[in-house]
Amino acid sequence: MRIENYPEIIPGKNPFKKIYLAIFLWITGRAIQAAARTDRVVKKEFEMLPDDFMLYLGVSPNGPGFVVGKDSNGKAKYMGAKLKGKSITLKMIIKNIEAAFLVFTFQESTAVGFAHDRFMVSGNLDEACRIGRVLDIVEIYLLPKIITKLAVKRYPNWKQMSPIRKHVGRVIIYTRAILGF
Amino acid sequence: MDTQKYYEFCTRVKTISGHNSLEEIPQALMDLNAKSPMIITDKGVSAVGLIQLVQDAIKKSKNKIEIKVIFDDVPADSDITTVNEIAKLYKEKGCDSIITVGGGSPMDTAKGVNILVSEDADDLMQFTGAGAIKRRLNPLIAIPTTSGTGSEMTLVAVIADHSKNKKMAFTSYFLLPDVAILDSRMTLTLPDFLTAPTAMDALTHACEAYTCLAKNPLSDSAALFAIELIRDNLLNVIKKPKDANGRLALANASALAGIAFSNSMVGMVHTIGHAIGGVCHVPHGVAMSILLPYGLEYNLHKTGHLTGELLLPLAGSEKFAAIPKELRPLKSIEIIRQLNEDLHKATGGRHSRFLSEVRNREGTQMIPKDKIRDIALTAQNDGSIFYNPEELDLEDLIMVIEAAWEGVPIDRKKIKMSKETSKVKIKI
Amino acid sequence: MKLTEQFKFFNQAKIISGNKGLNNIPVELDDYNASKPLIITDKKSVEKKFDKIFIKALSDSNLIIGALYGSVSNEAKIAEVRELVDLYIARGCDSIIAIGSESSMNTAKAVNLMLCEKKDFLEIKDVNQNLKPLIGILTIDSRDTFTTDIVTVDARTLQSNYLFPNVVIIDPRMVKGGSEESVVERSLLALTQSIEAGTYGVNNPMNDSYIYSANQYIYENIKVLSKNRQETEAAVAIANAVYMAGVAFSNAPTGIAYALAKEIHKLTGESIGKVAAIILPHALRWINGKKDNGIKDKILQSLIGIEGYAKTPSEKRSIMVIDEIENLIKSFPKSLPSNLKDLKLQRYILENIANIIPDKIEYKITAKECLAIIDAAWSSEKEKV
Numbered sequence: 001m002r003i004e005n006y007p008e009i010i011p012g013k014n015p016f017k018k019i020y021l022a023i024f025l026w027i028t029g030r031a032i033q034a035a036a037r038t039d040r041v042v043k044k045e046f047e048m049l050p051d052d053f054m055l056y057l058g059v060s061p062n063g064p065g066f067v068v069g070k071d072s073n074g075k076a077k078y079m080g081a082k083l084k085g086k087s088i089t090l091k092m093i094i095k096n097i098e099a100a101f102l103v104f105t106f107q108e109s110t111a112v113g114f115a116h117d118r119f120m121v122s123g124n125l126d127e128a129c130r131i132g133r134v135l136d137i138v139e140i141y142l143l144p145k146i147i148t149k150l151a152v153k154r155y156p157n158w159k160q161m162s163p164i165r166k167h168v169g170r171v172i173i174y175t176r177a178i179l180g181f
Numbered sequence: 182m183d184t185q186k187y188y189e190f191c192t193r194v195k196t197i198s199g200h201n202s203l204e205e206i207p208q209a210l211m212d213l214n215a216k217s218p219m220i221i222t223d224k225g226v227s228a229v230g231l232i233q234l235v236q237d238a239i240k241k242s243k244n245k246i247e248i249k250v251i252f253d254d255v256p257a258d259s260d261i262t263t264v265n266e267i268a269k270l271y272k273e274k275g276c277d278s279i280i281t282v283g284g285g286s287p288m289d290t291a292k293g294v295n296i297l298v299s300e301d302a303d304d305l306m307q308f309t310g311a312g313a314i315k316r317r318l319n320p321l322i323a324i325p326t327t328s329g330t331g332s333e334m335t336l337v338a339v340i341a342d343h344s345k346n347k348k349m350a351f352t353s354y355f356l357l358p359d360v361a362i363l364d365s366r367m368t369l370t371l372p373d374f375l376t377a378p379t380a381m382d383a384l385t386h387a388c389e390a391y392t393c394l395a396k397n398p399l400s401d402s403a404a405l406f407a408i409e410l411i412r413d414n415l416l417n418v419i420k421k422p423k424d425a426n427g428r429l430a431l432a433n434a435s436a437l438a439g440i441a442f443s444n445s446m447v448g449m450v451h452t453i454g455h456a457i458g459g460v461c462h463v464p465h466g467v468a469m470s471i472l473l474p475y476g477l478e479y480n481l482h483k484t485g486h487l488t489g490e491l492l493l494p495l496a497g498s499e500k501f502a503a504i505p506k507e508l509r510p511l512k513s514i515e516i517i518r519q520l521n522e523d524l525h526k527a528t529g530g531r532h533s534r535f536l537s538e539v540r541n542r543e544g545t546q547m548i549p550k551d552k553i554r555d556i557a558l559t560a561q562n563d564g565s566i567f568y569n570p571e572e573l574d575l576e577d578l579i580m581v582i583e584a585a586w587e588g589v590p591i592d593r594k595k596i597k598m599s600k601e602t603s604k605v606k607i608k609i
Numbered sequence: 610m611k612l613t614e615q616f617k618f619f620n621q622a623k624i625i626s627g628n629k630g631l632n633n634i635p636v637e638l639d640d641y642n643a644s645k646p647l648i649i650t651d652k653k654s655v656e657k658k659f660d661k662i663f664i665k666a667l668s669d670s671n672l673i674i675g676a677l678y679g680s681v682s683n684e685a686k687i688a689e690v691r692e693l694v695d696l697y698i699a700r701g702c703d704s705i706i707a708i709g710s711e712s713s714m715n716t717a718k719a720v721n722l723m724l725c726e727k728k729d730f731l732e733i734k735d736v737n738q739n740l741k742p743l744i745g746i747l748t749i750d751s752r753d754t755f756t757t758d759i760v761t762v763d764a765r766t767l768q769s770n771y772l773f774p775n776v777v778i779i780d781p782r783m784v785k786g787g788s789e790e791s792v793v794e795r796s797l798l799a800l801t802q803s804i805e806a807g808t809y810g811v812n813n814p815m816n817d818s819y820i821y822s823a824n825q826y827i828y829e830n831i832k833v834l835s836k837n838r839q840e841t842e843a844a845v846a847i848a849n850a851v852y853m854a855g856v857a858f859s860n861a862p863t864g865i866a867y868a869l870a871k872e873i874h875k876l877t878g879e880s881i882g883k884v885a886a887i888i889l890p891h892a893l894r895w896i897n898g899k900k901d902n903g904i905k906d907k908i909l910q911s912l913i914g915i916e917g918y919a920k921t922p923s924e925k926r927s928i929m930v931i932d933e934i935e936n937l938i939k940s941f942p943k944s945l946p947s948n949l950k951d952l953k954l955q956r957y958i959l960e961n962i963a964n965i966i967p968d969k970i971e972y973k974i975t976a977k978e979c980l981a982i983i984d985a986a987w988s989s990e991k992e993k994v
Binding site: 001003006007008009010011012013014018060061062095096097098099102116120 | 627628629632633635636639664665666667668669670671672673674675676677678692693695696699700
């Protein structure tokens with residue numbers, strides 16, 4: 001056998017899916033910040049989190065992802081896409097790009113994604129539960145009902161979330177997410 | 182059987198089951214290249230002479246196995262200080278492996294110790310979270326003495342840090358024990374009021390594993406076998422505690438249920454049960470027995486067809502065939518409620534049927550009604566809530582806990598149902 | 610169900626099955642601190658481009674493939690094993706992945722053994738240590754070696770708990786295609802292994818849970834998949850059954866149908882799966898007549914489902930199992946004849962085999978009884994056993 005006939009192989013890249021995920025996660029990260037300042041339920045969930053709380057939600061091994069934490073005033077803040085140099089208290093990492101694509105194109109709902117072991121969660125589990133609920137609400141604001149229904153277990157009826165709260169909130173959160181305040 | 186679109190399954194534990202399986206320990210240690218084990222257990226286990234049995238079994242052997250040290254002081258609410266203390270002892274005495282004997286607490290503690298001694302670390306905290314442990318740990322043999330937790334088959338260790346008022350979860354396939362020894366002698370002396378709830382704990386693992394979101398074909402089979410073994414043996418063992426075959430069957434049921442739920446996770450019964458344990462310090466198995474029928478009931482519109490299938494192991498094939506499909510889900514729930522009733526009678530009233538009935542040794546009610554809201558708030562942040570088929574918000578949790586407190590079925594009109602996915606129309 | 614008083618069970622392999630399963634390899638290897646695998650596969654797999662699909666699934670990871678060797682022949686060869694050990698060391702690999710046929714997995718296991726025991730494969734007598742991380746990727750050419758604790762190279766066989774792979778992956782992209790014959794042969798080999806593991810073995814509920822799931826998957830999917838080999842769900846299910854049956858087989862004594870089929874394969878090259886399937890109902894009929902053993906009626910539940918099982922009176926269940934299997938075997942006339950005669954085997958070879966089987970298996974059987982089973986399978990006559 002000639003060893004040089006069997007060279008090392010470096011697997012390729014898949015830029016399209018990575019770009020989609022980067023955009024999706026950028027909007028979601030900023031929308032969490034916006035929702036925490038607009039929606040009272042999300043605001044309350046954030047108040048219950050510890051002061052040093054910092055979430056990284058991203059894809060293994062090299063991202064994309066986002067960091068959301070509490071700033072010095074205890075308010076939710078989007079802190080960029082990079083993990084480096086931040087002391088993360090809760091890490092939610094999806095095992096690979098393909099799995100992330102399944103979850104974030106809603107081919108697998110978040111719950112099914114968990115059931116399919118797509119996520120690796122490190123940190124305090126009750127913080128993860130709070131963030132799970134926050135993400136559900138953020139998705140309700142960001143996405144049309146027909147899509148959100150694929151992502152969440154139970155879409156709220158009008159008693160749980162009135163159409164006014166939803167539609168007004170949606171406009172505000174979108175504006176804030178894009179402008180970043 | 183549904184072909185699951187995606188699943189992962191792992192039971193890397195060598196299981197040795199039998200009336201004399203303790204005698205297999207020396208060979209099992211040799212196979213793992215170990216000869217100087219430490220025993221980790223609690224006072225309750227050593228007081229009834231179970232550690233003596235283990236020692237005798239090891240002494241009998243021709244293999245040169247020497248138990249270096251026995252630590253039998255694991256407290257019921259073991260924490261990181263205990264883990265550190267034992268790890269120090271392990272290193273001082275030059276041990277190379279661990280034999281843990283007992284229920285959940287000694288097992289979790291032993292897993293924690295094993296991380297520290299194998300990684301040669303001082304701070305357990307750096308190993309929390311998925312994927313933090315990156316190497317095989319030292320040999321660990323688990324010998325359960327209650328037939329319920331299934332810890333001998335799980336990849337999780339929950340260890341408290343009382344100083345920070347925190348519970349940390351460690352998950353890694355490397356935390357699976359290398360060997361589980363199921364020996365009937367280890368559970369022969371367990372009194373009926375402990376046998377009943379621990380077996381019901383195993384039944385809950387099996388039923389939830391079969392009906393929850395992360396079910397898979399292998400966890401399904403393990404769950405069905407576990408239920409059948411419990412059906413055939415639990416009441417008999419309560420009536421005849423010295424029935425060694427029955428005890429061994431329950432130990433197997435517990436291990437099978439552990440395999441099932443370790444690979445498919447559990448749902449709202451555990452969500453609420455953990456919270457009741459946390460808020461009111463009710464033993465885990467007691468909460469499980471009471472809540473199991475409620476969990477199945479709440480999820481009927483999502484997983485009723487699966488609850489219906491549970492009737493086969495719960496009732497046997499004759500009864501199963503005689504009951505039409507659409508009545509089976511409710512029948513399964515009824516049988517579990519009846520089992521609780523029967524256990525209540527068989528234990529002279531010591532097995533609780535509903536939450537308001539749970540009392541401690543002094544006879545005080547353990548779950549006052551005004552704690553229900555606290556329980557629900559705590560439950561909301563329990564990880565198992567992710568795996569429940571139907572959503573549960575605070576209001577839903579309170580509604581379910583109230584019903585379980587009173588001991589009445591859930592009012593199904595109060596369930597905020599998302600899209601029905603049960604393949605059987607439920608007849609109410 | 611009454612448990613046997615003493616039993617053991619072990620399965621080291623974690624299974625990952627389903628959509629995008631391959632993409633988890635980097636995370637799985639990372640669990641073992643590994644990131645540079647040696648890939649061992651065979652010509653058949655390369656022809657079907659499984660190597661390409663595999664490499665693509667590793668996109669966007671930090672993994673480097675140390676080398677991809679795609680020329681393993683139909684049987685694992687010691688010379689090839691030795692060369693691959695050199696390749697592994699030269700490239701500084703830290704793990705092994707086997708894709709495809711039995712020979713690929715056997716080669717991978719042997720390479721792993723040589724690396725860890727630091728001895729030539731022929732000198733290794735037993736294994737007493739953990740080996741390098743080994744991942745097996747099942748394809749349509751994979752059989753039980755992917756999940757058993759056995760390795761065979763150049764007719765030398767070793768068995769050890771350390772020889773189970775660490776992870777087995779079933780991904781829809783790798784288990785579709787092939788001929789009807791291959792589906793039938795692969796599925797029925799698995800069925801024979803799991804049914805026999807549940808019959809000659811002890812009452813071990815751990816192993817039984819693999820056995821019943823395997824049976825159920827095969828029964829529910831073999832006909833669908835043999836007609837349409839592109840049917841994803843059925844293809845994944847059958848691959849799952851191959852995995853489960855392999856585990857069950859590792860944890861139970863070898864059955865008579867399998868033992869006979871293996872010897873016949875050695876002498877004639879005929880597929881083990883086909884021969885085993887033809888013999889299976891006859892071997893079962895023989896064992897069902899024994900007082901100390903019989904077909905567990907629960908096997909029927911795994912074959913025809915909860916409803917059918919519950920409706921069948923308990924005394925008829927064992928016989929129903931045999932009938933069901935016989936009917937199943939008859940459903941593939943293009944791929945599988947119903948008796949050994951039509952496989953065009955030499956009759957005298959079978960007679961010789963009957964003489965050696967009693968020494969090869971744990972269960973008590975005489976050469977005469979073996980011959981009676983072969984006779985019955987020869988012409989598919991029920992009354993001979």
